[in-house]
Amino acid sequence: MDARAMLAVALEEARIGRAEDGIPIGAALFSRDGELLGRGHNRRVQDDDPSVHGETDAFRAAGRRRSYRDTVMVTTLSPCWYCSGLVRQFGISAVVIGESRTFAGGAAWLRESGVEVIDLDSTECYELLQGFIAEHPEVWNEDIGE
Amino acid sequence: MDARAMLAVALEEARIGRAEDGIPIGAALFSRDGELLGRGHNRRVQDDDPSVHGETDAFRAAGRRRSYRDTVMVTTLSPCWYCSGLVRQFGISAVVIGESRTFAGGAAWLRESGVEVIDLDSTECYELLQGFIAEHPEVWNEDIGE
Numbered sequence: 001m002d003a004r005a006m007l008a009v010a011l012e013e014a015r016i017g018r019a020e021d022g023i024p025i026g027a028a029l030f031s032r033d034g035e036l037l038g039r040g041h042n043r044r045v046q047d048d049d050p051s052v053h054g055e056t057d058a059f060r061a062a063g064r065r066r067s068y069r070d071t072v073m074v075t076t077l078s079p080c081w082y083c084s085g086l087v088r089q090f091g092i093s094a095v096v097i098g099e100s101r102t103f104a105g106g107a108a109w110l111r112e113s114g115v116e117v118i119d120l121d122s123t124e125c126y127e128l129l130q131g132f133i134a135e136h137p138e139v140w141n142e143d144i145g146e
Numbered sequence: 147m148d149a150r151a152m153l154a155v156a157l158e159e160a161r162i163g164r165a166e167d168g169i170p171i172g173a174a175l176f177s178r179d180g181e182l183l184g185r186g187h188n189r190r191v192q193d194d195d196p197s198v199h200g201e202t203d204a205f206r207a208a209g210r211r212r213s214y215r216d217t218v219m220v221t222t223l224s225p226c227w228y229c230s231g232l233v234r235q236f237g238i239s240a241v242v243i244g245e246s247r248t249f250a251g252g253a254a255w256l257r258e259s260g261v262e263v264i265d266l267d268s269t270e271c272y273e274l275l276q277g278f279i280a281e282h283p284e285v286w287n288e289d290i291g292e
Binding site for chain 2: 044048049050051056059060062063064065066067068080081082083084085086088089090091106142144145146
């Protein structure tokens with residue numbers, strides 16, 4: 001499992017979101033052997049839709065599957081409770097995180113429940129999101145319910 | 147807060163889902179004083195979309211809000227981890243559940259985190275979902291990641 005190659009796809013999604021003036025958080029769902037199943041990014045601003053986080057967008061794009069046991073969710077930011085719950089409910093077995101400095105989310109809870117969590121502590125992911133938050137703190141707070 | 151009146155709306159959504167040959171789970175988001183903000187139902191089958199549970203559909207329909215502190219999520223079935231995470235992340239302060247006999251979900255976890263949880267133990271909700279599960283056990287298992 002090449003976590004850095006997976007993160008590169010999520011980061012590309014985050015940058016697409018930034019270019020659309022949206023919250024720059026991207027995600028992708030891969031099989032453990034590296035096949036890309038779905039990719040997406042936060043669309044709160046673009047679609048006026050509070051339900052579309054990066055992870056839920058990638059999950060939707062991957063479509064219906066009988067099992068997620070062999071899948072990996074990669075996301076530029078540690079998953080919030082909503083997206084951590086998605087990972088746990090559907091039995092996604094690993095999560096690759098770009099950074100958790102901005103937001104710790106449910107990473108520890110996922111680890112405790114048996115999910116493999118890899119935090120790459122990416123400065124690129126951190127700076128991309130921090131740049132957005134500095135400009136639009138109210139949109140960011142809305143996105144995490146604060 | 148009239149929990150039974152709120153549940154009636156979620157149950158109506160579940161029945162719409164059933165009539166569409168979908169998984170009959172419905173939900174709605176209300177303000178605490180009873181204003182309907184959004185309603186929806188599971189659309190896995192109808193839209194081929196694994197990300198649309200009743201709660202996420204109702205949440206989306208309600209649109210963007212600055213705060214969910216004064217809102218109530220009502221759902222015909224105890225919310226799964228995904229939907230429980232949604233409730234917790236966005237600070238929805240109360241959940242009205244039709245039934246938790248079919249599936250316990252994250253109700254206890256939400257209670258522990260301070261969410262007001264009211265379980266109405268509705269036989270109508272239970273029988274509607276059980277009827278679907280008896281006919282389509284594989285679709286139900288797919289929907290809860292089992």
